Amino acid sequence: MNADDECDYELANSGSRQTIDLALSCLGLLLGSIHLTLLIYIRYAQKHKGFFLMLIQAIISVLTMSFLIFGCIVDMCAIRLNSVLAFFRAYIWLFLVNALIAAYGFIVVALCLDRYVALNNPLYYKLSFSKLKARLVIMLICTVVSVLVCFKWLIYNKVDGVDGFVENEVITSTLWYNVIKTASALMQYFVSGVVMILLSVSIIIKLKDVNYQHSVELRLAEGSMNEWTKHHKTTANICIFLTFSYILCNWPYALADYFYSPEKTMLKLSLLLLIITFSTVHTGIIGRTQSAGAQGVLLCHGQRVANVLVKLFDADTGVDRDDLLASGKTDRNGFFRISGSTKEITNIDPKLNIYHDCNNQLPCKRKFSFPIADQYISKGKTVQSHYDVGYLELSEKFPGEARDCIH
Incomplete structure (x- = not known):
């Protein structure tokens, strides 16, 4: 089928679908570009360390959407195929789009592995795993594996005439091709998904364990466990969220990939990348504003005590620094009331720290904490009910x- 005949056929039978494909791809490109811009700003303008793998994810999203838009434009016949474009569309385009999607999934695996290593071997993570060289090796491995599992798409089509292309049924109908197709689909979607699940479960279990140890252990300073990776809790939550969204979106898509048909692939790819891009933007940038507060009267041997330091924290699990929400001191009647707010993707875990010298003959202040129950967490910046x-x-x-000597 030549280009003119193919265009007439496509426009007559699926013009509205192609318009939807193009609109979704453009929206995905916009969201991906915003995400990438924000990550670049955070990484380089605000000079926050890390974000390398997330930057790679954002770049992959933008590239994938760009290629999808190109495919939409070609399929809508806005660009007439010549021999070069026909060759690119037949052999290269389908491979590039699927390889980028595969690379995105493997980067999610890398992010989960990153959090797993940071939690279970923080010294090795800090000295070796978090270095740029290790990041580049991870990116290279993801790229190579993506190329290998998507190699099948390089030979799926063939050029037909001067400016057309069709499925290369001579190859796609063979046993060896279908064996490769099955193995690559399992590797790209199901093996990577299972690895994500195993790592995410390990992360969840380890986070709970570390959080428990963090809340009960005796330590001299509030920041004694804050030497690990900054913003760990947020990154770990993103990894867990991306794992489940990947499974939800990609395992059903894997069947569409395996039983690929040109009439359906563009819409599936557009929807898939739109969901992934929006999920990444939403998870990495936006959080819910939540607030909490506490009040009470402090006594020492039955006497109201003034100027006792109280602080309200969002207790972050894992290796991230607890976020200070508010601080204050008791008045002359021993009374205090403090409140504060922060943005988090998941529910905050507020706790009240009290630092005092009652019955204290040793250096440093005595410190203890009260967890604040979920019913005292309010939406927005204004506390509805103080604990x-x-x-x-x-x-x-x-x-x-x-x-606590440093507070």
Whole structure:
């Protein structure tokens, strides 16, 4: 079929579908470009370390959407195929789009592996795994594996005449091609998905374990566990979110990939990349504003005590620094009321820290914490209900009490 005949056929039978494909691809490109711009700003303008793998993800999204738009334009006959474009559309385009999608998935695996190593071997992570050389090796491995699993698309089509292309049924109908097609589909979608699930489950279990240790261990300073990767909790949550969104979106798509037909692939690719791009933008950039507050009266041997330091934190699990929401001191009547807000993707875990010298003959202040229940978490910046600790006798020994020299 030559280009003119193919265009007439496509426009007559699926013109509206191609318009939707183009609109979705353009929207995906816009979202991906915003995501990439924000990551570049955070990484280079604000000089935050890290974000290398997320930058690669964003670049892959933009490139994929760009190629999808090109395919839409060609299929809508806005560009007439010549011999060069026909060769590119027949042999290169389908391979590039699928290889980029595969690379995106393998980068998600790399992100999950990154969080797993950071949690389980922080010293190795800091000294070796987080270095640029290691990141480049990871990117190279993802690229090579993506090329290998998508090699089948290089020989799926063949040029037909001077400016047309058709499926190369001489090759695609053979046993060896279908064996390769099956193995590559399993590797690209199901093996990578299973690895993501295993790593994500390990991350969740480790986060709970580290969070428990963090809340009960005796330590001299609030920041003693804050030497690991900055913003770990947010990144770990993104990895977990991307894992489940990848499974939800890509395992059904894997069947469409395996039973590929030119009439359906563009819409599936557009929807898939739109969902992935929007999910990445939403997860990495936007959070829900949440607030919490606490109040009470502090006593020392039955006497109201003034100027006792109290702080409200969002207790981050894992290796990230607890976010300070508010701080204050008791008044002359021993009363305090503090509140604060922050943005988080998941629910915040507010806790109240109290630092005092009641019954204290040792260096550094005594410190203990109160977790604040979920019913006292409010939407927005204004606290609807303060957690009331009542009258607290500071001379008593509290569970998980520690000493804090730096507060």
